[in-house]
Amino acid sequence: MLKISKSFFSLLTAALIVIPGVSALAQTAQEKGLEIAIATDKANEGWGDSTSELKMIMSNAQGQTSTRELRLKNLEVTGEGLGDKSLSIFDRPRDVEGTAFLSHTKVLEADDQWLLLPALGRVKRISSANKSGPFMGSEFAYEDILSPEVAKYSYVYLRDEVCGTLTCYVIERTPLYENSGYTKQIVWIDQAEYRYMKIAFYDRKDSHLKTLTYSDYQQYLGKYWRAHTFQMDNHQNGKATTLSYSNYVFQTGLDDKDFTSSRLSKMR
């Protein structure tokens, strides 16, 4: 009895001494990757809602370009399994003027998406299974433009690396949702402000497909950073798409009622 008790005591002592050291030293690369993803998400919590304007410039390997202009409304949604809501309204080219796209993002379930076809005044619920398809003919896939909810991926921390004048965490994330076009993404996040700086996308054959570079960061409400230029380069077809954001306004008073399929039919 004493013997057992004694050895139990020594075991306990050993555990008390060793375990804190283990957790500090041997935090796995997975744990650290997740920690960075959570910190990145946290840094952007509480923005509420925003409106902005977007110019999308698509160019091919021959240098020919075509442009689309949209207005965006976004609503932050907090809650288990739920992602943000977004509304995109097209202004240019003129033949798609008034076309509007409403998305209720979910973390792992299929998103809810509706499209307003203004010529008919028709709102059509559409399938969101097409995660890997091109968004409006661009080099962005639907999954690239959806809000990067933490639980959508698994993470591995790779290394620290200098990125421009900053120092970045480099993490690898693997999509957990269905119908992704990627095996993995390598993400550069700056250590000072937890901002996305670059993402490298790897296709289903695990070859480097695209690189997305974020730039022209500006801070809003003294806290929230927004990149104003997203540059997506497709290394396999030589095409590129640039997203230029402008006129960001935060906390405009939008709420759930502005992001329903009924309200979508009244958009322009």
Add this chain to the structure above:
Amino acid sequence: MTSITPARPRLSLYLAGVMALLSPTLAFAGEWDFSGSVAGELRLFPSAPAYMNQEKMTLSPSVALEMELVYEWNDAADRLSFVPFARLDADDQNRSHYDIREAKWLHLGDGWDFVVGLDKVYWGVTESRHLVNIINQDDAIEDLDGEDKLGQPMINFNLEKDFGTFSVFVLPSFREREFVEQNHRLSGPVRIDASRATFEADSGNEHVDFAARWKHVFDDWDVGLSHFYGTSREARLIPIQVDGETILAPHYDQINQTSLDVQYTSGATLWKGELMSRSGQGDRFWAFVAGLEHTLYGVLGGRADLGLLVEYLYDDRDPLQAPVTTADHDIFAGMRLALNDTQDTSVLFGGIVDHDNGSTLLSIEAERRLSPNWKVELEGRFFVNIDAADPSHIFRRDDFLTLRLLRYF
């Protein structure tokens, strides 16, 4: 150019009313937006006409203009829109027509909104037939597909609650359907005289119609339940004698129509159904369209989508007591190819086959943007294997192809 003459005085009256109502608020600073399109169109009728008195119209040109003038104020919570449309057709005088598609004041409240004026409302989910979509009259001389609509005068109030969106419509006057001139293509052997239209309602085309709708989203289900009471948008065509000639005069009954539309979104498959029951045109009858749309993503080398569509159409109306329909027992199958390129190139190809007599309407619609302001569209309708007993028999020689070039401004 005068095919909507009967409705015109009342339309301008509504317009004047809406403008007068709003003139005090218009003094505040708001935002104007002007846009529109001009379309040059060439229709080709490759076959000789079925009836002696019909012109050949082998190549038939027309131009159409649509404009949109929008004024927004009060932080875009209030909007005036004015959308006139006009077509000038070289051959068919009736197809030369104009309409006010929209002339409305929209106010967006917090969880509610209303519309006063002329507007366009779309209900329903299916592709081959728009069974529950009843608010607006068809602009039947524009196309056969029931997707061009005349602006409907209305007072509409919508209330959004956790358990759905409730809408009520008061429709204070009726837009009559127009018909193709009898000696032109896509008409029949007997002249239809829209100016001799008759109405079941004593108030004629000024009968005030009502409609109500509840619409809700339950996860993957989008559901709409509607009721309409008033003047049937479809006319019965009654033979009458005028100066020894037999002609057809439209007759508009008073109807009650209850309908349900449902879509279930499951991955890449959309399951769709529309069901309606109508009384007021002989015995109560019912009709439905049910089917699915399944999309294959990433075809043709990875960027394109191919949608496969199948729908079954059923309608048990008595053609002697109710307006004639071709969609009584038909199967629709189609394909929609979207290239997802920067020009938004897409092609929709489909056919509706009558299960009883094999009569088939084939249809193709293709479009591609040429530059930021130019677009080209191609449409074709082909009547194949048309049975003498089928209502579409009068169109059996009226296959046509439309090439349309649009300039946006």
